[in-house]
Each structure stands twice: as structure tokens, then as C-alpha cells.
Amino acid sequence: xxxxxxxxxxxxxxxxxxxxxxxxxxxxxxxxxxxxxxxxxxxxxxxxxxxxxxxxxxxxxxxxxxxxxxxxxxxxxxxxxxxxxxxxxxxxxxxxxxxxxxxxxxxxxxxxxxxxxxxxxxxxxxxxxxxxxxxxxxxxxxxxxxxxxxxxxxxxxxxxxxxxxxxxxxxxxxxxxxxxxxxxxxxxxxxxxxxxxxxxxxxxxxxxxxxxxxxxxxxxxxxxxxxxxxxxxxxxxxxxxxxxxxxxxxxxxxxxxxxxxxxxxxxxxxxxxxxxxxxxxxxxxxxxxxxxxxxxxxxxxxxxxxxxxxxxxxxxxxxxxxxxxxxxxxxxxxxxxxxxxxxxxxxxxxxxxxxxxxxxxxxxxxxxxxxxxxxxxxxxxxxxxxxxxxxxxxxxxxxxxxxxxxxxxxxxxxxxxxxxxxxxxxxxxxxxxxxxxxxxxxxxxxxxxxxxxxxxxxxxxxxxxxxxxxxxxxxxxxxxxxxxxxxxxxxxxxxxxxxxxxxxxxxxxxxxxxxxxxxxxxxxxxxxxxxxxxxxxxxxxxxxxxxxxxxxxxxxxxxxxx
Numbered sequence: 001x002x003x004x005x006x007x008x009x010x011x012x013x014x015x016x017x018x019x020x021x022x023x024x025x026x027x028x029x030x031x032x033x034x035x036x037x038x039x040x041x042x043x044x045x046x047x048x049x050x051x052x053x054x055x056x057x058x059x060x061x062x063x064x065x066x067x068x069x070x071x072x073x074x075x076x077x078x079x080x081x082x083x084x085x086x087x088x089x090x091x092x093x094x095x096x097x098x099x100x101x102x103x104x105x106x107x108x109x110x111x112x113x114x115x116x117x118x119x120x121x122x123x124x125x126x127x128x129x130x131x132x133x134x135x136x137x138x139x140x141x142x143x144x145x146x147x148x149x150x151x152x153x154x155x156x157x158x159x160x161x162x163x164x165x166x167x168x169x170x171x172x173x174x175x176x177x178x179x180x181x182x183x184x185x186x187x188x189x190x191x192x193x194x195x196x197x198x199x200x201x202x203x204x205x206x207x208x209x210x211x212x213x214x215x216x217x218x219x220x221x222x223x224x225x226x227x228x229x230x231x232x233x234x235x236x237x238x239x240x241x242x243x244x245x246x247x248x249x250x251x252x253x254x255x256x257x258x259x260x261x262x263x264x265x266x267x268x269x270x271x272x273x274x275x276x277x278x279x280x281x282x283x284x285x286x287x288x289x290x291x292x293x294x295x296x297x298x299x300x301x302x303x304x305x306x307x308x309x310x311x312x313x314x315x316x317x318x319x320x321x322x323x324x325x326x327x328x329x330x331x332x333x334x335x336x337x338x339x340x341x342x343x344x345x346x347x348x349x350x351x352x353x354x355x356x357x358x359x360x361x362x363x364x365x366x367x368x369x370x371x372x373x374x375x376x377x378x379x380x381x382x383x384x385x386x387x388x389x390x391x392x393x394x395x396x397x398x399x400x401x402x403x404x405x406x407x408x409x410x411x412x413x414x415x416x417x418x419x420x421x422x423x424x425x426x427x428x429x430x431x432x433x434x435x436x437x438x439x440x441x442x443x444x445x446x447x448x449x450x451x452x453x454x455x456x457x458x459x460x461x462x463x464x465x466x467x468x469x470x471x472x473x474x475x476x477x478x479x480x481x482x483x484x485x486x487x488x489x490x491x492x493x494x495x496x497x498x499x500x501x502x503x504x505x506x507x508x509x510x511x512x513x514x515x516x517x518x519x520x521x522x523x524x525x526x527x528x529x530x531x532x533x534x535x536x537x538x539x540x541x542x543x544x545x546x547x548x549x550x551x552x553x554x555x556x557x558x559x560x561x562x
Contacts, residue, residue: 002121003086009049009061012092012106020088021108022119023047026062026128027101027215028081029232043067043079046101046215046233047108050124062128064095065108075110084122088115101146101215101233129214129244145218149227150248151177153209154184155276156201159194173197177211180251187213188228193236200238210249212237220323277447278426278454284461288377291441293431298446302375302458304424308413309370309381315397317348317363324352326363365398370442371420373427381442382427388448392420426455 003020012021026046033041045065065087067075093109095102129148155176164170173194175187189197201209215233219226229236237245278284284300285293293299308314317326326348335341348360367389373382390396393416400414428447434440449455 003088006086008051009047009063010051012063012108014092014106016092018089020086021047021049021090022084022086022122023049023063024084024122024124024126024128025079025081027233027235028079031232040072041069043072043076044232045079048124048128050122062102063104063106063108064100064102065090065110066093067110071110071112071114074112075114075116078116082126084119086117086119088117089113099217099230101230103146127214127242127244129212131244146230146233147216147218147227148212148214149177149185149187149216150212150244151179151185151187151210152248152252153211154178156197157277158275159198171195180248180255186226187216188226189236190229190231193229193234196236197238208249208253210239210245210252212240212242212245275454275457278428278449278451279457282428284458286377287373287375287380290380290431290443294436295431296433296436297431299429299431300426300458301373301380301429302424302426302455303373303380304375304422305371305420306374306379306422307372308417308420309372310413312370314367314369314413314417315365315401316368318366319350319352319355319357319360320362320364321357321360322350322352322355323364323366324350324355326350326360365396365401367393367397369417369420373425382429382445383442384445384448388445393417394419423450424455425450426458 002022005018006020006022007016009021009023012019024047026048028043028045030040031042031044033039043066045067046062047065048062051061067079087108087110089111090108091111091114092106095105095107129150131150132147153175157174157176159171159173161169161171170191171194172188172190175189175197176184177187178184197211213227213229214235214237215230216227217230217234219228239245278300282298282300284302287301287303290299290301317328318324319326329347329349330344331347333343333345335343348363350357350360366386367384368386369384369389371382371384372379374380384392386397393400395416400416403416404414425448427445429443430446431443435443
């Protein structure tokens with residue numbers, strides 16, 4: 001028989017005193033003392049009751065619960081993960097942790113008056129998953145949202161080592177997950193969860209791998225959204241024989257079977273490296289060829305960051321929900337009945353029509369850095385956004401802007417950006433409809449890498465092609481062009497303030513030098529009309545090519561001694 005004073009978790013509030021809750025411990029861990037990591041401060045739990053929610057399609061409301069060290073002797077040996085209990089006479093406490101695992105400002109707290117009894121009649125879900133895969137990609141969500149995610153392991157990238165607090169290193173691995181609608185999201189596994197995945201992949205017997213990450217942490221970087229495990233609360237299920245994974249697997253494989261034979265092979269190479277994303281997935285081209293692309297697609301280019309474009313802003317204000325840009329307007333605010341008593345204030349409106357927040361009270365400052373990237377064929381403008389800029393600069397955009405506004409160099413580029421210059425990367429860029437429709441020659445960076453192995457393989461492929469081309473021509477020494485030492489002004493200049501190169505594309509390119517060169521050549525050459533413009537000589541260049549090039553050159557023929 002169940003207690004008479006039994007209530008649901010959603011009914012809890014500060015007015016309740018003598019009550020009982022019936023819950024399952026979904027997750028349990030021990031929290032160390034911040035001042036002494038070797039000492040346990042409390043036992044932390046995520047608990048769930050039996051109540052079913054049709055709205056979220058999961059069983060049970062969740063709450064956090066804590067048992068502090070003082071009460072360990074009474075409760076510690078009785079608390080087990082996945083077990084169900086009646087908890088008599090607990091109390092409520094403020095859930096004041098910065099990173100919350102449940103959407104609740106209060107939590108259950110055990111005390112001396114609290115009693116515990118195992119329950120064998122629990123009817124709710126065993127795990128209480130709340131899958132939100134679709135909404136991760138399309139709905140506005142706050143940063144650091146806790147969620148559960150299920151998906152097919154589309155690709156695993158190589159393990160990386162990253163510095164963490166205390167001068168230590170942590171291992172991590174990124175995984176690309178696919179949902180039932182073919183959408184992808186990046187999942188980052190750290191430390192023990194990374195090792196758990198590695199162990200499974202090395203010993204796996206099944207071709208297809210499906211997983212659930214429970215209590216993940218959503219990170220939002222501009223338009224990119226990733227999920228990572230949390231140090232304590234996260235739980236990882238890999239091909240586990242539980243209902244949720246079995247049902248997802250059945251639906252996923254059914255969808256694959258309905259597609260044409262041209263569908264990619266699923267699960268043939270489960271463990272791959274970062275190289276796949278830069279060497280195998282999409283095309284690599286040189287910078288000169290970018291403007292020849294006439295379709296929306298992703299591309300890889302390799303080049304050095306040579307300059308920053310001072311004529312474009314390096315930051316923008318964004319909506320704190322959807323991360324899209326905001327429009328700044330002014331509004332009139334009346335202070336009283338007198339029409340003359342008012343003030344004008346700024347207002348920020350989100351430019352995303354699908355965002356649930358029209359007026360943005362606290363817009364975020366985010367990176368949008370236009371850089372000039374150069375290879376041996378040309379130079380192009382690329383735009384680096386928040387995620388990649390944060391990694392390379394090591395500071396958030398707001399701090400950089402605040403520092404710049406307080407200095408005397410407000411009209412110049414921040415000195416912090418100097419760390420970007422003369423560094424070579426492989427860039428993954430996007431050619432969008434906007435570029436094609438507006439002939440816009442600046443492109444967004446979606447990912448970059450400084451991995452020397454990847455860059456070397458890309459460049460080796462490019463230069464091998466160049467060698468083959470030159471061998472087929474095989475010019476002799478007599479056919480090589482005349483070399484003349486001419487000093488031309490470079491189109492990239494440097495500021496005297498902080499040494500950061502800036503784009504100076506309107507600068508003339510050595511006009512005087514060109515005139516002097518032509519005058520000197522005319523002394524030893526006869527000037528003859530180009531055959532392409534002569535009515536008596538055969539044209540070797542098409543008329544269209546001449547129009548495109550605005551051809552007006554003359555042909556110089558060496559004079560012979562008489």
C-alpha cells in the first residue's frame with residue numbers, strides 16, 4: 001500500500017512539509033569537495049517519478065536530489081542507481097549550481113528526519129529519455145541546454161588531446177550522428193566516454209552502431225550546434241539492447257532500405273579520422289578556381305592568412321537565442337503625460353523570422369572576421385566566425401571589443417588578431433546562393449585545420465598535377481619568357497600602428513614603373529599591331545576573349561642590326 005501523503009515531483013513547492021515522493025534514481029554520482037578533491041562533499045542524484053508526459057513523449061518528471069556528507073552514514077549504503085524508492089519527509093533546497101541537469105530551481109535534499117524505503121511497484125520508464133534531435137537543429141535553444149540525443153554513428157574522427165585546467169591534458173573524440181530524417185549533428189565525447197567509445201569500436205561485432213547520450217550539454221557557436229558529455233551526469237549507451245535503441249535501429253534501417261542503390265554505404269568505415277572531412281568528403285581546389293564554380297557546394301582550399309579586411313566589421317551583434325544578426329533601431333519612450341517628456345533608446349530586433357524572440361534585450365557580440373587568404377594562384381576573402389575564431393584567438397569577441405574601445409586604437413584592427421597572420425590552414429568553405437546570385441567573392445568558413453599532415457597531402461596532390469601539366473609542354477630555354485627585374489607595389493600594405501596587414505585593393509599597381517618599362521622595351525623592339533587586331537593577319541584569339549580582357553596591347557618584335 002502506498003503512503004497517503006504521496007505527491008508528484010511537479011507538485012513540490014516551498015509550502016510542503018510532511019510529504020512522500022515515489023521515484024527512480026536515474027543517475028547517481030559523488031561530488032568532491034572543491035577545496036579538497038580527495039574528500040566527497042555530497043551524493044548527487046537525478047530522480048524521476050512515474051508521471052507520464054504526452055507532450056514530451058517520455059515517462060516521468062525529473063528533479064535533482066542531494067545527500068550531504070553529514071548524512072552519509074544513514075543513506076549512502078542504501079542508494080543505488082536505477083533502483084526505485086519511497087522517500088519520506090525530505091526537504092527542498094535551492095538548486096544554485098551554475099550548470100543544472102534538470103530545469104528546476106529547487107532540488108530534493110535529504111535530512112535526519114528523512115526515511116528511505118525500496119519500492120517494487122514502480123510503473124514509470126527505466127531511463128526517462130527526452131529525445132530532442134530535430135529541435136536541436138531548428139529551434140532556438142539557450143546555450144548549455146541539457147538534453148538526450150539518439151542517433152546512428154555516421155562517422156568517428158580521430159582522438160585528440162586538449163589542455164584542461166591544472167596544466168593537464170584530456171582526450172576527446174568527435175562523432176557525427178545522423179537522425180531518422182538524415183540530419184547530422186556533432187557529438188563530442190571526453191575522457192571516460194571517449195575511451196568507452198574507442199573500446200567498443202575496436203571490439204565491435206556489428207556493422208551499424210547506434211548510441212544514446214543521456215544528459216548531454218548543448219553548445220551553440222553561431223549557426224553550428226554541438227553536443228558534449230558532462231563530467232558527472234552523462235550516461236552513454238552504445239548498441240545497448242534497450243527498447244529506445246532497438247526501435248530507432250529498426251526505423252533507421254527501414255529508411256535506408258527504401259532509398260535507391262545510390263545511397264551511401266552505411267557503416268562500412270566506422271572509425272575514420274579528421275582527414276576524411278578534408279581529403280575524402282569534398283573537392284579540393286586552388287583559390288583561382290573558386291570563381292569558376294557555378295553551383296552551391298562545399299570546397300576545401302589551402303592558404304596562408306595574409307591580411308585582415310579593415311573595410312569590413314570584424315564583429316556583429318546577435319540574438320542570444322538563435323544567434324542570427326540583429327537590427328538596431330531607435331524607439332521613443334514617454335516618461336509622463338507631457339508629450340515633451342520622453343527619451344530615445346536603442347532597440348535590437350532579431351532578423352530571423354523563425355525566432356521566437358522578436359526584441360532582443362541583451363544581444364551578444366560575436367566574431368565575424370574577414371580575412372585575406374592566399375595560395376600560389378591567388379587571394380580570396382573568407383569570413384571566420386565565432387567557433388573557429390574563439391579557438392585561434394583564445395578570447396571572446398566582447399572582451400576584445402571592450403579592450404579596443406578603451407584604447408586609442410579603436411579605428412584599427414585589434415592587436416589580438418595578429419596571431420592569425422602568416423598561418424597556413426586547410427579551410428572548408430561554402431559557396432551559397434548568395435555568392436552566385438550577387439557575384440559576391442567572399443565565402444564563409446565552416447571548419448579549418450592546421451594539421452600539417454592534411455595540408456601536406458592536399459598540396460602534394462595539387463603540385464603533382466602541376467608537374468604533369470608542365471611536362472606535357474616541356475618548353476626549351478629559348479621559349480622561356482624574358483625576365484626583367486621590375487619593382488611593383490604590392491596590393492597588401494601594413495598599418496604602422498600594430499603591424500596588422502589590411503586589404504588595400506584600391507591602390508594602383510605601379511603605373512610609373514609600367515610606363516618606364518614600355519619606353520625601355522621600345523628602344524630595342526619594333527612595335528607592330530597585335531595580330532588579333534589586324535585586318536590582314538590571322539586572328540589567334542577569339543573576339544569574345546578580347547572583349548572580356550579589354551585587349552589593347554601591341555606586339556613587340558626585336559630589332560635587327562642593319
